[in-house]
Amino acid sequence: MGKLLRKLLLIDLLRGMWVTFRAQNPKRIYTEQYPAERPRVSERFRGAPRLNINPETGETLCISCNLCALACPENLIVVGSERNEQTRHKELITFTYDLSRCMFCGLCEDACPVDALELTQDFELASYTREGMIWDRQMLEEGPRPTRYKS
Numbered sequence: 091m092g093k094l095l096r097k098l099l100l101i102d103l104l105r106g107m108w109v110t111f112r113a114q115n116p117k118r119i120y121t122e123q124y125p126a127e128r129p130r131v132s133e134r135f136r137g138a139p140r141l142n143i144n145p146e147t148g149e150t151l152c153i154s155c156n157l158c159a160l161a162c163p164e165n166l167i168v169v170g171s172e173r174n175e176q177t178r179h180k181e182l183i184t185f186t187y188d189l190s191r192c193m194f195c196g197l198c199e200d201a202c203p204v205d206a207l208e209l210t211q212d213f214e215l216a217s218y219t220r221e222g223m224i225w226d227r228q229m230l231e232e233g234p235r236p237t238r239y240k241s
């Protein structure tokens with residue numbers, strides 16, 4: 091009898107609608123006005139990679155040790171280097187980072203012994219082309235070029 095009465099009085103329907111309309115209260119609605127206003131991301135967010143340079147000398151901090159490439163479970167980092175016979179040090183020539191395969195786990199960043207590779211808080215990584223997702227050394231050092239958005 092109780093069940094029948096519930097059905098006749100539409101109790102369950104009314105309870106469901108109450109839940110829905112309670113969420114329509116303007117005080118409980120939050121809309122981000124992106125891209126007019128950039129949302130704040132968490133401090134621990136890992137986004138676009140950056141290859142840091144020494145601000146005083148303008149030279150890369152990367153020592154071409156290849157540890158980031160070895161740490162990456164996706165094998166998406168390729169470090170190209172040459173040995174300088176005068177200084178007897180390895181010198182960075184190319185650095186390629188395929189963003190399309192990156193899962194932003196941060197293992198490469200953790201593996202870097204000199205804090206040269208860093209995952210920044212930049213989350214705007216969209217590109218119209220697959221090639222645009224492959225960042226070279228210049229893009230990693232200076233930030234992405236606007237051309238990557240062109241088809």
Ligand code: SF4
Pocket residue numbers: 161162163164165166167191192193194195196197198199
């Ligand atoms: S964040 Fe993870 S998946 Fe992306 S390059 Fe670094 S180690 Fe590889």
Ligand code: SF4
Pocket residue numbers: 151152153154155156157158159169201202203204205206207
């Ligand atoms: S681990 Fe750091 S220093 Fe070594 S190759 Fe990668 S970015 Fe360069």
